Amino acid sequence: MIDTDFELLDISLYTEEPDRRVVPLRGLDAPDTPEIPEGAVVSVGLTFRLGREIEGLAFEDSRHHEGLVLATVRTVLGGFRAGGPYEVRLQPERLPVGRVHRGVYELIGRFTDGDGRELGVARHRIRVVPQPAAYKRRAVTTAPGPAQRLSGAPGGSLAW
Structure with a gap:
């Protein structure tokens, strides 16, 4: 049973x-699937309102790709008084890179209270697409490779 004292107002990815x-x-029934480039650094933003005080509010994020559960991460958000809206941003993470990681992912977010009762569920899709060419060029030119001399090495230049 879903608790009526929890209202999810927004869930977004911040790149x-x-x-x-x-x-x-926007959910599984949205007409379009948001696209995020592989290798992007993203964090999940949650906005919600509570009709009662909730101790031990937790968000469980389950990620599915091509029918497989890739990961499930549970984050305890803490205790909240009735009211809101409350805005919480989860830790940033980098999306994987490579052809095998591209495609549509189904994301299932589940909210529970400290007693493990389910308060709400949100289901979404995103599409991981190839990196833009400009981003690839910038990453290649700014990351030192094994053949490049480190700054400060004997005979090397300290100029950037």
Whole structure:
């Protein structure tokens, strides 16, 4: 049974690299699937309102790709008084890179209270697409390779 004292107002992905933007997640029945480039640094943003005080509010994020459960991460958000809206941003993470990681992912977010009672469930899809060419060029030119001399090495230059 879903608790009526919990209302999810918004769930979005915040990208930090290669560009800063907010990607609202609209649910499985949305007409379009948001696209995020592989290797992007993203964090999940949650906005919710509570009709009662909840101790030990937790968000469990389950990720599915091509029918397989890739990971399930449970984050305890803490205790909240009745009211809101409350906004919580989860830790940023980098999406994987490579052809095998591209495609549509189903994301299932489940909210529970400290007693393990389910308060709400949100289901979304995102599509991981190839990195933009400009981002690939920038990553290659800024990351030192094994054949490059480290700054400060004997005979090396300290100039950037």
